Amino acid sequence: MARVIMPITPVHADGTPCTHQVNQRTGLPKDPTSDCTGRTGYAATCSACSETVSNYLKLLVTPEVATHLRQHAN
Numbered sequence: 761m762a763r764v765i766m767p768i769t770p771v772h773a774d775g776t777p778c779t780h781q782v783n784q785r786t787g788l789p790k791d792p793t794s795d796c797t798g799r800t801g802y803a804a805t806c807s808a809c810s811e812t813v814s815n816y817l818k819l820l821v822t823p824e825v826a827t828h829l830r831q832h833a834n
Contacts, residue, residue, distance in 0.1 A: 764808040
């Protein structure tokens with residue numbers, strides 16, 4: 761059985777991954793000439809069932825990810 765993972769990634773407002781360097785406090789890109797709209801939150805998608813958990817704070821996504829992954833352990 762494959763391992764179930766749910767990596768947490770920073771996302772833009774439209775849900776696309778934000779891979780740009782951003783200011784930690786504001787979420788705005790460090791490079792003003794980039795096409796990045798800024799990080800607006802974090803999302804995690806389950807590798808087993810494709811359920812997505814998202815929130816504007818990583819601190820709030822982490823416990824939801826742990827709870828979801830425990831459901832797959834049963």
